[in-house]
Amino acid sequence: MESNMNKKNKPISPSTDIWVALDLEATGLDKNKDDIIEVGAVKFKGNETLDTFNTLVNTDLQLSDFIIQLTGINQKEVDEAPKWESIAPKLSKFVGDSGIICHNTKFDLEFLETANLSFDNPVCDTWDMAYVLLPSESKYSLQALAERFNANHKSPHRALSDAIATQHVFQKLLKIAKQLDYETLNEMLRLSNRSNWVLGDLLNGLSIESEFSKAKNPANKNPRRTISALGIDEEALNKRLTTLSPLNPKDGYPLELSEIEEILSLNGPLSKTLSAFEVRDEQIEMATAVAEAINSSSRLTVEAGTGVGKSLAYLIPGAIYALSHNKTVVISTNTINLQEQLLKNDVPKLHKALEKMNIDSQEDLKCTLLKGRSNYLCLERTARLHSAENLNDDEARMLAKIMIWLKNTKTGDREELNLGYQTARAPWNKLSSETALKCMHSGRPCFLKSARQRAEGSHLIITNHALVLSDMVMGGGLLPEYDVLIMDEAHHLEEEATKHLGFEISNRMIRDHLESISGNETSICNIFPRTFLTIQLNENIREKLFELTQLTTKSIEITNLLFNDLSEFARSNSQQSQYSSKNSPFAKQIRLRVIDTLRKSQGWIETLNTWDILNTIFITIRKNLGDLEEYIHTKEQSDLPNIETLSESINNALNFHQTLSDSLNSFLSNPDTNGIYWINKLTEESEIYLNMAPLNVSKTLEENLFSKKSSVIMTGATISTNGNFDHFRNNTGFDRSKELILGSPFDYKTSAALFLPNDISDPNQPTYQSEIENAIFEASVTAEGKTMALFTSYQSLRNAYKNLQPRFQAENINVIAQRPGDSPDSMRREFLKVPKSVLLGTSSFWEGVDLPGDHLKVLIITRLPFHVPTDPIHSAREEQYENSFMDYSIPLSIIKLRQGLGRLIRTESDKGIAIILDSRLTKRRYGTQFLNSLPEMTQIQSSLSTMSDHIYYWTK
Numbered sequence: 001m002e003s004n005m006n007k008k009n010k011p012i013s014p015s016t017d018i019w020v021a022l023d024l025e026a027t028g029l030d031k032n033k034d035d036i037i038e039v040g041a042v043k044f045k046g047n048e049t050l051d052t053f054n055t056l057v058n059t060d061l062q063l064s065d066f067i068i069q070l071t072g073i074n075q076k077e078v079d080e081a082p083k084w085e086s087i088a089p090k091l092s093k094f095v096g097d098s099g100i101i102c103h104n105t106k107f108d109l110e111f112l113e114t115a116n117l118s119f120d121n122p123v124c125d126t127w128d129m130a131y132v133l134l135p136s137e138s139k140y141s142l143q144a145l146a147e148r149f150n151a152n153h154k155s156p157h158r159a160l161s162d163a164i165a166t167q168h169v170f171q172k173l174l175k176i177a178k179q180l181d182y183e184t185l186n187e188m189l190r191l192s193n194r195s196n197w198v199l200g201d202l203l204n205g206l207s208i209e210s211e212f213s214k215a216k217n218p219a220n221k222n223p224r225r226t227i228s229a230l231g232i233d234e235e236a237l238n239k240r241l242t243t244l245s246p247l248n249p250k251d252g253y254p255l256e257l258s259e260i261e262e263i264l265s266l267n268g269p270l271s272k273t274l275s276a277f278e279v280r281d282e283q284i285e286m287a288t289a290v291a292e293a294i295n296s297s298s299r300l301t302v303e304a305g306t307g308v309g310k311s312l313a314y315l316i317p318g319a320i321y322a323l324s325h326n327k328t329v330v331i332s333t334n335t336i337n338l339q340e341q342l343l344k345n346d347v348p349k350l351h352k353a354l355e356k357m358n359i360d361s362q363e364d365l366k367c368t369l370l371k372g373r374s375n376y377l378c379l380e381r382t383a384r385l386h387s388a389e390n391l392n393d394d395e396a397r398m399l400a401k402i403m404i405w406l407k408n409t410k411t412g413d414r415e416e417l418n419l420g421y422q423t424a425r426a427p428w429n430k431l432s433s434e435t436a437l438k439c440m441h442s443g444r445p446c447f448l449k450s451a452r453q454r455a456e457g458s459h460l461i462i463t464n465h466a467l468v469l470s471d472m473v474m475g476g477g478l479l480p481e482y483d484v485l486i487m488d489e490a491h492h493l494e495e496e497a498t499k500h501l502g503f504e505i506s507n508r509m510i511r512d513h514l515e516s517i518s519g520n521e522t523s524i525c526n527i528f529p530r531t532f533l534t535i536q537l538n539e540n541i542r543e544k545l546f547e548l549t550q551l552t553t554k555s556i557e558i559t560n561l562l563f564n565d566l567s568e569f570a571r572s573n574s575q576q577s578q579y580s581s582k583n584s585p586f587a588k589q590i591r592l593r594v595i596d597t598l599r600k601s602q603g604w605i606e607t608l609n610t611w612d613i614l615n616t617i618f619i620t621i622r623k624n625l626g627d628l629e630e631y632i633h634t635k636e637q638s639d640l641p642n643i644e645t646l647s648e649s650i651n652n653a654l655n656f657h658q659t660l661s662d663s664l665n666s667f668l669s670n671p672d673t674n675g676i677y678w679i680n681k682l683t684e685e686s687e688i689y690l691n692m693a694p695l696n697v698s699k700t701l702e703e704n705l706f707s708k709k710s711s712v713i714m715t716g717a718t719i720s721t722n723g724n725f726d727h728f729r730n731n732t733g734f735d736r737s738k739e740l741i742l743g744s745p746f747d748y749k750t751s752a753a754l755f756l757p758n759d760i761s762d763p764n765q766p767t768y769q770s771e772i773e774n775a776i777f778e779a780s781v782t783a784e785g786k787t788m789a790l791f792t793s794y795q796s797l798r799n800a801y802k803n804l805q806p807r808f809q810a811e812n813i814n815v816i817a818q819r820p821g822d823s824p825d826s827m828r829r830e831f832l833k834v835p836k837s838v839l840l841g842t843s844s845f846w847e848g849v850d851l852p853g854d855h856l857k858v859l860i861i862t863r864l865p866f867h868v869p870t871d872p873i874h875s876a877r878e879e880q881y882e883n884s885f886m887d888y889s890i891p892l893s894i895i896k897l898r899q900g901l902g903r904l905i906r907t908e909s910d911k912g913i914a915i916i917l918d919s920r921l922t923k924r925r926y927g928t929q930f931l932n933s934l935p936e937m938t939q940i941q942s943s944l945s946t947m948s949d950h951i952y953y954w955t956k
């Protein structure tokens, strides 16, 4: 095994040398502003604990409520604790020259360094170890790992308890690391040697300990059977990658409506296979309507309320049609949740029903989940990054993780990986199949190819709207040929199409692109001569490279000029919108819609002149890149090392260059009449975004998607507004379709109440926020948790959390408040796990969150969900209507409200109460439109003082 000579520390044995697991508590996360308030450390060797160190630390800073609640440490305790100056030497002595283990070394060691205590000891990070060794683990927090390994962790967020847990987690992870084969361990060490990855010390120590394993793991692999240095046995991987033969379409028979009906009827095949089966008339009606639409090659829009069982209502006719014609039916959803539910819950039921009918067995109906290419690992790109001379820490860590994952994965789908926090996940973009070009080694294993091959041999492809739309934009190629499309969660179609048919570019994107041509270590102009080192580059090519370097430098200068002008133009033509405070995700920003009148102004004309100059240079850059690419191919130098990397880089640069040029041209000088253009800039950031979205997506969808399919079925639980599909039809262009609205089979009148307080202030009144906070508190106490409050703004949510948190604490109620970037799924899990919980959520909780049964009893909607008035897309679309508020804003808001309310009753046995704290629902005329669109719950209009009684009645 390679030795770790370039590391500064002498090798330390993970098993036989002394280590110190260390943890700090601090007043906050900022090492420059916050102070250490507690230190905990455990000294150990192997499995033997030698000593512990624990002390609180005096600080002049006041502890925040959050820290007091998180740690349980109070102000008096730290006030009475010794000063850091007296603690530091003792800690230094305790640690000595032992190896240091922390769960997130960066936090602890940087805090210590800022407090003038630096260590030069070998270091190990248990977060890093878990990230690599447990590639699919759902959580890498110390608490979660301690739980996983049954480690002793009595007081999370107390330093000594955390240090002890870190020690135990380390010992467990070390056992896993020791089971790695020699080759993998050796490759991981190589990765650490080419970076500053923190696990270098541990791997170096393991390398010495595992000398013995050489004998057990002889490095005798045939290199031709492995993918570069990844150590993958191609044969074994190829066996794991299942493929299907392409379907051979045949003339089938039309769907028998009576047969479809029978499957879903009493004593039908489904009733014989599902224990909890119930006949739903709405489900039968929907399934036969889907079958009719397929038979008659026509369109159908069907809204099915909660509990109809719409998935099986389209899966059954879709599957029978696909089987009898040996064709593919594409089923598209907006969310991964629904895709998973279809695959895990509904497709198995479908299989069973078809088996009972003797028309299917697992062997016959093939069903595949297909995702966009960015979801699949590209083995070639991974191998290329793996062989790079220098790696950053995130890359080394990710590559090591992937090497372990590759031993088992059958799909190469990133969904199986926990990619961790934002920067940790960044290298994925360099490894995914997204921008991979033609593979130079055809016949070798490829996850993307295998997923597509499986799709080509599948009767049902479950995918997302994004892939269907990308396939449409590219004119095919991403999905196999298909003529029946079923879109579930269809109310997202317009929004998704808007994203796909528009663009967003920024000055940083352009600068990064130009620097990838010339300007950094890995740029084309740098790699090109290095790749051709062994052969003479001709004069012409050398000149091209020189010229490219000069042109990119010039382009960066002009881009800066152009975007400065655009920023100034936006600033002087817009009013700053300040939706919320500094820390909000919607921090102060300048957002200017570039409308025709502005394009005629002097300021705009000046930016056009700058763009003309930049565009001329861009054209020459494109030409030079094209010449370089041609040179590679005409010389047929495919044997040169790294030629694939170079070829891929040039191709990617050329494609992106074209996209940027087209987008800038469209934004600045040649706007599309169907385009909405706007400049966006957060005032505290230097990045300036130029955005375009289509005003209307219906023509494109009709011409390029709907009209190309024989049958298209749109479905979802919230497509209609005020009892019709006018809004959906107008916005998506999905017309000439049979339309069907099927209510929920649940008895909403007896299972749910809608409480509308008649004495709450208007949302614009200053007292409103405190009134909703009081209502949330009272409702949650009455229901003993089991409450979710949905907000329309982070600002209001944050204020509510701040004011309510101590009150909830006094009542022993757990409050879970969403922050930007929080994972809704982990919040949901916490809500389900802790019985007396209140969840305060915003956007992502309005739909797709399932909290069935007794977990959710009270649903509070704080405010009607109207869209942000200054949103450029909405404001441009509103202008298309004579009465935009009634015909555009209200329908959008109704759909969102229906989605929100849909969280309350998920199963037939659910019971609960919804409370809408927005008086506009009862006091404004348009309120009736909202109320007419909601399920028929028992409606109660009364004063807030009666709310608790009603909650008690509907929740007990």
Ligand code: SF4
Residues within 6 Å of the ligand: 377, 378, 379, 380, 381, 433, 436, 437, 438, 439, 440, 445, 446, 447, 448, 449
């Ligand atoms: S075929 Fe393409 S995506 Fe697949 S491994 Fe090769 S380069 Fe990557």
